[in-house]
Every structure is written in structure tokens, then in C-alpha cells.
Amino acid sequence: MKISADELEPLFDVLPDVVFFVKDTEGRYTHANLTLVRRLGLKQRSDVIGKDVTELFPTTMGGSYAAQDLRVLNGEVIENQLEVHIFANRAPGWCLTCKRPLRSRGKICGVVGISRDLGLPDGRHPVYDRLKRVLAYMQEHYGDGVRIQALAEQAELSIAQFERHFRRVFQLTPQQVLTKLRIEAAMRMLHSDDSVASIGVACGFVDQSAFARQFKATVGMTPRAYRSLAQGQEAMVPA
Numbered sequence: 168m169k170i171s172a173d174e175l176e177p178l179f180d181v182l183p184d185v186v187f188f189v190k191d192t193e194g195r196y197t198h199a200n201l202t203l204v205r206r207l208g209l210k211q212r213s214d215v216i217g218k219d220v221t222e223l224f225p226t227t228m229g230g231s232y233a234a235q236d237l238r239v240l241n242g243e244v245i246e247n248q249l250e251v252h253i254f255a256n257r258a259p260g261w262c263l264t265c266k267r268p269l270r271s272r273g274k275i276c277g278v279v280g281i282s283r284d285l286g287l288p289d290g291r292h293p294v295y296d297r298l299k300r301v302l303a304y305m306q307e308h309y310g311d312g313v314r315i316q317a318l319a320e321q322a323e324l325s326i327a328q329f330e331r332h333f334r335r336v337f338q339l340t341p342q343q344v345l346t347k348l349r350i351e352a353a354m355r356m357l358h359s360d361d362s363v364a365s366i367g368v369a370c371g372f373v374d375q376s377a378f379a380r381q382f383k384a385t386v387g388m389t390p391r392a393y394r395s396l397a398q399g400q401e402a403m404v405p406a
Contacts, residue, residue, distance in 0.1 A: 172198045172279065186252075186286040189269065191277045194219040194236050208255035216311060227388035228253065232233045239266045239278045249343045251350065251386045252282065253396075259354075260286040261347065262337070285338060292336045302337070302344070310371040311346040315341055320398070345371075350385050353378070356401075357394045 172189045172224070179187035179200035186206065199215040207223055209215060222263035223228035224236040239245060245266040255258045264279035278299045289295065301322050305313060318341055319329035333341050365391075367378030382390045 176200055179281070185284070186282040187280075189277055190219075190236060191242060192275070194233055194278075197277065206252075206254035206257055217373055225253075225388070227392040227396075228386075231387040232382060235266070236278050239268055239280075240275055241266055242275065244268070245280075249283070249339065249346060249385060251354075253387070255353045261306050288337045288338075292332065294322065294324070295336055297324075298333055298336050301333075305341075305345060305348060309352060311344055311347060312371075345383065346385065350382060352399075353382060353390065354386070354393065358397055359392055363394075364392045 175187065176198050179185060179202070182200070183202055183282050185200070187200040188196055188203060191197050196215050196219070199212055201212065201326055202375070204210070204215055207215065216225065219229075220232040225234060235245065235248075239377045245264065247262045248266075250262055250264050251259050252262050262282040262284050264280065264282040266278055269277040269279045288299075292298075303359045304321060305318070307351070308406065315330070316326060319326045322329050322332075322334065330341060333339075333344075337344060337346065347370065353366055353370045356369065357363075361369075363378070364375040367375050370378070372378035372381065379384055379389055382388075386393055388396070
């Protein structure tokens, strides 16, 4: 039995921490749950349906999301992409985004996806205390050359065990957490007058190009564009 997007939409309406959407081959929304509508600062679903991301998000972010959709329309599957989402009516927040090509009779006819807010760590996990100590180390040394093997040794686990337990507790891989810490630091520092290049180095990126590439993939805009946007808003750093 197949379930249509029309049937899924009301189910996702009741999930305040999940954004659900379907888009056609032109990138226009055909379905959107009420969580997305509210986070865009809009009142009803019809305010979203028929529009594309460039009409609903700031230009730099909209262009980045459109490019991501194009990859999916060309057949790519995006799984658990760590992103910062900045909506009109809420503080920036971390989420994991999944997108898949929507097919009809074997042909790609659109994009279906969800973005779910990053939840709290599982403090009941048997090795939580060990992983919490590792996380504290990562928070202090995100700007250094942190190696996964060294982190696993701190947790007294093999690399395979460490990565498995780490993802179970924090919902992210160790590398994703390291990226999160670096991008959060960069977002804070971009409120200062420091150069983009020096901020990238301070946050552990090998050069300005790598910093800009990772920042855009995660935040949806370049560091310079984020700095310009942040200048007009009080709170632009994710909680």
C-alpha cells in the first residue's frame, strides 16, 4: 500500500520539531507541513504552496537550497545533512536534513524531504559519561587538529565502537559534532571585525576556501553574506 503526500502532510503537521515538504521539478512547494509555515513567519499553507525557496528565504540561502534541490532532482539522495536553519520568526537552530528524489513510473517528478531539529543527548546511555568528557575536550580544542583515533582512545573504545556509541548519544557523528562546534564558533566570531580568513584558521579550517565551502554547506550562505545579514539582527548564533 502506498501513502500519498496528501496523507503524510497532516501527520507531519503535529510534529513541531520536524519540517516536511514536497517540491516539483521546478523547485516549487507542492506540500508543506504547518511547522514550516510557522517558521517562515507565515499564517497558512497557501502562503507557501506554489513558491520556491528563493521567494521564501533570504537570497543567499534560497540559492543554496535551490542548488541542493537540483542535486536531488538529478538523482542524488541526501542523508542526515547537518545544517543551520535561519527562519524569519525564530532563532537559528541545528537540524538534520534528508532529501530524496520523488519518482512516478520510474521518472523523477520532484523532491521529498524532512528537516528534524537536533534533540538532546541520550544521557542514559551506558557510556554517556565517557563521551561527555570527550565532547568537553572537543569543545576546548575544536580549532586544533582533532583526530578521531585520539578521541576514541580517550573514551577507551575502539574507533568503530566510539563512532557507533557517539552517534547513538548525540545523533551526530564525531566529525559532524566537530563541524558544528567550528561553525558555531565562526558564527560568533563573524559578529566581530576580524577577517574571514583569520576566523577560518582560528576555527580549525585549513584555509579560507575550505572554511567558506563548509560554512556555505552548513549555513546556506558564505561567511561574508552571514556577516552582512547578522549586522541587522540581534541573535544570529544557534542555541
